[in-house]
Amino acid sequence: MKTYYNKIFTVVITFIGLTFISSCTDDLNITPEDDQTILSEELFEDENAYKEVLAGVYANLSLTGVDGAGSSNIQGLDAGTSQYGRTLVYLQTLSADQMIWSYENDPGVREIQRNIWTSGNPLFYGMFGRASASVAFANDFLRETTDEKLDARDVSAAVRADIVTYRAEARLLRALAYYHLMDLFGKAGFVTENDPVVTxxxxxxxxxxxxxxFIETELKAIEGDLMDPMTNEYGRADKGVAWMIxxxxxxxxxxxxGTDRYSDCINYCNKIIGGGYSLAPNYLDLFKADNNVxxxxxxxxxxLISDGLTTQNYGPTTVMINGAVGSIEKNGVSLGVGEGGWGGALRVRKQxxxxxxxxxxxxxxRNTLITQDRSDIITDISDxxxxxxxxxxxxxxxxxxPGVDQTFVDxxxxxxxxxxxxxxxxxxxxRGGTGGTIGQAVTYVNMLRTRANNPQAITVTDLTEDFILDERARELHWEAHRRQDLIRFNKFTGGNYNWAWKGNASNGIAIPAHFNVYxxxxxSLATNPNLTPNPGY
Structure with a gap:
């Protein structure tokens, strides 16, 4: 699937050019960088094109353009501020209590990690634009795979059977994009394949x-057309992904x-757990170069796919691995990149x-902290x-x-x-949801602790909300969950919990409640008169 991503993303540049003209510009008011177009009917003369174009929808999660890792197919967005996973990590992790980026002259970073952002931050536009592009790609794929279009092209029965699943995957990817827009921004421009394609x-x-x-209804509607958990090609979505969202x-x-849906959460967690997944025996194998095999x-x-040869991108893992190389340690070789990496770009906050x-x-x-010859306090972010x-x-x-490339990781x-x-x-x-038991919850947490070689098993009395928040940080740090978690526990805005450099103070200060959404x-406001600012901005 990794090699397939890059190959297909290049193959369908002509379709993507058309996609951005017909969908991004008109549907979502994003300007295409590439103006190359070709009649979609010519593209679909080969029935393999349907799967290829679907791969293009997936590729938007990893790649930013077709002219190398530094290219971008959205005008006004460069590769560093518009890669899907990278901007997601910035907005969910860098804004919270786990990560510090040393080079504050990088566009948008200073404001995100100090919680002093404004609507002009380029990283917001990067995430909003890239997620909107996912919606646009999915919409165009759905427009090109209607029964009427397939009838007109006399598509074979075998391919039409596959297209049922392809369409469900495209709808899931669109729902995923809307989920991130909803979580991060609280609103979005909304368009489906049924909306007009007009200037x-x-x-x-x-x-x-x-x-x-919409997300809830859509995911439930497509469930029967998605493949069962763990039966699709690696990197493609199935029922398990829909259940997870x-x-x-x-x-x-x-x-x-403002509504309690914890019982529904437990119901879908049970579906996923019953889907055949199992914990990797070794925690760190989940974050290594061969985690796809x-x-x-x-x-x-x-x-989100990354490959040092065929899908080179400045995505989250390339950034986090190169960035995690210490300025003192120069331990890049042990991490599979250049000895000095990116010169100490990333560190962790004391909390x-x-x-x-x-x-x-x-x-x-799970404790991979390197502490020798270092203090745990960051008084000067540039140091x-x-x-x-x-x-x-x-x-x-x-x-x-090691991976095949010393910069772009596998x-x-x-x-x-x-x-x-x-x-x-x-x-x-x-939190009071039904359909599960506290005993089973303890068992699941202890399974993670056993896998992590932690000798301290927990009991029912240990399983409090505060414990869960901390354990989520220990297990899931740098995986783009922390901001969302802190908001859910009422610890992101306000002064209930402060961390280093929160609110632009070295020891942390309260930030306003409207910062719970970006x-x-x-x-985006300038190009779409239907969008309105969020309160407080």
Whole structure:
């Protein structure tokens, strides 16, 4: 699937050019960088094109353009500020208590990690634009695969049978994009394949409740057309991915809607757990260069693809592995990249490091902090020698073989994995959801601790909300969950919990409640008169 991604993304550039003209410009008001077009009818003369174009929809999650890792197919967005997974990590992780980026002259980074952002931040436009592009790609695929279009092209019965599944996957990818837009921005321009493809079409605005209803309805509607869990090609979506998005929706429903849906969350967690997934025997194998072929694949429910040869991109794993190389240690070779990496670009904040203090965490394999000759306090963000570094992600395989490139890594980003499901189940039970038991919740948490070689098993009395929040950080750090988790526990805005450099203060200060959603990007407001600013911005 990795090689397939890049090959297909290049093959369908002509279709993508058309997609951006017919969908992004008109549906979502994003300007294409590439103006190459070809009649879609010519493209679809080969029935293999349907799967190829579907791969193009997937590729938008990893690639930014077709002229190398530094290219972007959306005008005004460069590769560094518009890669799907990278901007997701910035907005979910860099804005919270786990990560610090040393080079604050990089566009948008300073404002994100100090919680002093405005609507003009380019990283907001990058995430909003890239997610909107996913919607546009999916919409065009669905427009090109209607029964009427397939009849007119006399598509064979065998391919038409596959297209039923392809269409379900495209709808799932669109739902995933809307899920991220809903979670991060609280609203979005809303458009489907049924909307007109005309010049100057401005997508209407959908609020959180409307997006929630659409995502929920859509995922339930396509479930029967998706492949069973773990039966699709690696990197493609199946029922398990749909269930995961639904479980996430329900876990966060009180934030999104003010409504308790914890029992529904448990129901979908049970579906996933019964889907055949299993924990990888070794925690760190989940974050290595061969996590697409090792036992990690039994745990990873949905990855964002990265490959040092065929899908080179400045995505989350390339950034986190190169960035995690210490300025003092120059330990890049052990992580499978250049000796000096990116010169100490990434470190961790003290509040995260404190979660691994104590004897129980000395052997915990989730504790990859490198602390020697370093303080845990960062008083000057530009001083790359301050603060601990981390070695969670690696461009070295589980057998010790490094990736094929020393900059662009082979390590896929585990967007969804089974360990998260176990912790969601536990949290939903503790919060009063039905359909699960506290005993089973304890068992799931202890399975993660046993896998991590942590000798401290928990009991029912240990399983509190505060414990779950901390355990989620220990298990899932740098996987683009932390901001969402802190909001759900009422610890992101306000002063209930402060961390280093929160609110632009070295020891952390309260930030306003409206920061629980990001502002609609000013560029998006300027190009779509139907979009309105979020309150407070």
């Amino acid at each position: 100057n079409f401005y997508s209407p605005e959908a609020n959180r409740a409307q997006l929630f209803e 639904l479980a996430k929706l329900y876990l966060n429903a009180e934030v999104y809607l 090792s036992t990690a694949t039994n745990e990873i429910i949905f990855p 995260f490091a404190d979660l691994f203090t104590g004897g129980a965490f000395l052997t915990d394999t 790359r020698d301050e603060g601990y570094i981390i070695a969670k992600y690696s461009n070295v395989g589980s057998t010790g073989t 390590t896929d980003f585990p967007l969804f994995r089974l360990a998260d499901v176990y912790l969601m189940y536990a949290e939903a039970v503790v 502002p609609i990007p000013s560029n």
